């Protein structure tokens with residue numbers, strides 16, 4: 491780590507930041523105070539901003555960009571997309587292919603200025619130890635991460651769910667990597683029984699962590715909860731006492747205004763994933779405007795939060811949204827990370843007190859500092875060899891497609 495005190499800036503707007511280790515010591519504008527002028531990074535042509543946070547994604551999908559085969563017949567519904575593509579892919583993952591996927595995804599993420607990733611993981615044929623593979627990739631390449639295994643019963647029933655929850659418990663108890671944390675995960679209400687939902691809730695209370703779950707992404711999730719005798723998947727989590735404060739609810743497309751207000755009262759986070767929602771044609775989450783606790787995720791798409799934010803505004807324009815409020819989704823992600831990953835942040839200062847910064851120009855991030863470590867310098871990854879990571883991903887992808 492670069493623990494020496496250094497000055498970053500002044501940037502094009504005259505702002506400068508003094509960092510030491512993984513902390514921001516001071517922020518300012520104009521002339522840099524003399525006593526601070528130790529190492530200085532000039533960036534008169536760039537702008538300093540906070541590192542981006544991806545509030546919901548899937549590192550296991552990192553190989554999808556490497557010639558994923560077309561599936562026949564072409565999936566038409568959300569459930570068909572899951573069954574014919576993503577669930578086939580996650581069942582084919584082993585330790586080596588998962589490692590390759592995670593390293594490629596994280597490398598691309600930091601090059602795009604992402605310094606924190608909230609991941610939701612599933613690899614049914616490789617459950618025990620899977621979170622360590624992902625955590626190692628994040629630690630090696632230098633990104634903060636909040637990890638979980640999304641427990642599900644869709645392949646192996648209750649036994650599979652028990653193993654998924656046990657992997658969360660094991661990781662939360664054993665992980666000692668700095669800047670990486672674990673929570674409890676459920677895939678989604680529609681692939682688990684009441685017993686599994688209740689067990690996940692009890693584990694959250696015992697370990698004092700929130701839950702990360704896909705919620706009301708598609709109408710199918712709502713219909714499933716109704717068929718089980720609940721008003722919807724949110725009510726099902728509430729009934730099983732599985733919605734602790736800080737829980738991350740991905741999507742919420744089919745929540746109504748009252749339901750979103752209840753997530754606010756419970757201090758849960760909702761995460762909007764515009765590119766994914768559009769591609770899966772699940773609908774637009776209009777009730778999310780009722781919550782101040784909404785973050786932005788890429789849901790397995792490349793961790794480029796700038797492109798995700800542009801897609802959000804494009805879609806929001808058609809929905810007559812207040813675009814300024816939509817643009818604040820990225821800030822919501824920063825607040826989520828501050829709260830759940832214990833990153834010091836005073837929103838009034840407009841900057842972390844943690845050394846997670848991006849120095850960018852029109853072409854994108856030039857330098858990226860994550861938890862006090864320069865992970866990108868002059869648009870190059872410093873923590874790994876991108877060519878090697880890419881070659882490994884290409885090799886792993888060929889293996890994965892041959893197997894799935």
Ligand SMILES: [Zn+2]
Pocket residue numbers: 546547548610704740789790
């Ligand atoms: Zn997702």
